[in-house]
Amino acid sequence: MPEAAAGQEGRTLPPDRETPDWEELGRLLSRGYIDSGFIGGVTRVPVEDVVRDMLSEARADEQVAELRRTAAAAGVDADKARILEVGSGCGMTVLRGRTAHGLDIHGIEPSMGEYSSTLDVCRRLIDHYGLPADAVQDATGEAIPFPDASFDIVYSSNVLEHVGDPAAVLDEALRVLKPGGLLLVVVPNYGSWWEGHYGILWLPRMPAGLAKLYVRLFGRDPSYVDTLNLIDRPWFDRWLGRHPGRLEVLDWGWSVFEQRLRTLGFGDWAALSVAKRIVTFVHRSGLLEPAIWLARRLHWETPIIFAARKR
Template identity: 35%
Template sequence: MTLPSAAPSELEQAIDPWLQHMRWRRDFARWRERRLNQEAYQSERLARLEQIAGQVEGLRVLDLGAGMGGFAVATALRGARVVACEYNPAYCRITALRAERHRLSLPVINAAGETLPLPDASFDAVVCWDVIEHVQSPDRVLGEIARVLRPGGVALVTVINRRAWVDPHYHMRGINWLPRPLAEWLIARRGRSKRHAAFRDMQRLSDMHYFVYHDFVALAARHGFHVRDLREEELRRGTLYSPKPLRRIARAALRLLGLELASYRLQRNWFTGMFELGLVKQ
């Protein structure tokens, strides 16, 4: 994707206050650049959408918890009819600014996922990236996703593993295996607390909603969803990519022994940081 040449100074000014709490990252400069130009780094997520929903062009897509708007803008540029919904008003402004830099007319709604001001059965797909852990009620959010999807519609969601060995938010090993008060003391000790960040709610580890895999599958089923593990589907097709050579060798050995799927499910249940799931409305 080619970005406009004009420097997005207004966009930078809007985004930067929301990044300062992550200055402890060694790759902060590169991470910040990816936030500023977020729409240029959505190829993997667009591939996930195609994996479960087919051709993106023409799809009616709700980006629920759109954040800074990178995926919503990238999907609209691919020809989808996108509505961005975001609870944080500052993020709504950032999404609007990002759409403006591409001259897109992108509807942006400031609303909570538990009470969507949208009609029933109005979308083919709902995308909910890095959101479930931060909402007040995952149960109500799933109910709303089911309501706004057409029959046979799909949702793409990410869910944090309660047993994640490396926490996806704080990038620390083992804290999800500790009592929450001790884990939060260690987070503060390492200088990774979000206490002085611009965020104000559902950001402390003890406030967030993490799930054991089968518990989330059961919750989704109560709202009429069939759950697809998108990484497991890739593994079965032989297209699941491992960036580390040693991991690729280990997986090849497990495949020869007929243990690759069992090993994957063991890792998913006890160690992996995040589940990437497709929910199909029955």
């Protein structure tokens, strides 16, 4: 059952509604993850933990807080903005954003995504919370079903690596963004030392063929590599080159990454507990400052937190 977030704003549920049947929703998600081979073949995180994280109100609240913080730094008031989340999964960020934080936030999630059960769970939660049926629409990021200049913020977290055409998704995000609006994309950095789906150390900028051999050494399913877009800083630079003068890049996520390295201030969601143990070892071995020095120069920040203002 999802934990309640400490100090959450507003209320979790409309006053006339009972708590959702989290156990039934969890079973539905579990079947999707197990049937897909993700549990065991890719991650060694127990399915119960994966499902708990997917349905976690606390995790959704963390994402809302990060969205607000980044938007404020860019001069955009998230509380007054119209927001689109590209890739809503089970819809928890949209649900919490609306019911607990008062945000005007909308989402899209495809019905034929990596785990089709996520949109089913999302629809059940939307109905349970009494939200409009179109709060999260069945759509892909390559074909966002909104007019040009519809949103003040377009947000996506840990989705771009899974889509069919990541450049087309960002093109669409730019299209529906208003001038002066904020594009905020969180995505794993395959120019770094960490791969969060497998929960293993990674070799920066490793090509897919070598990556498949590498994950075999850990006894993991190499075919999952073929489903990932291996995105890094140079990839974003190439995409930006297709839109000269249209975006002002505000941040790549370095300050957040450095703060997390120095303070171990990141959650234990999914395989991040393994990452935290690795960073703890770096602290204890006295290698923190050299690691930060190298990471800054070689762009090892992970995830990439790409923030840009549309001109």
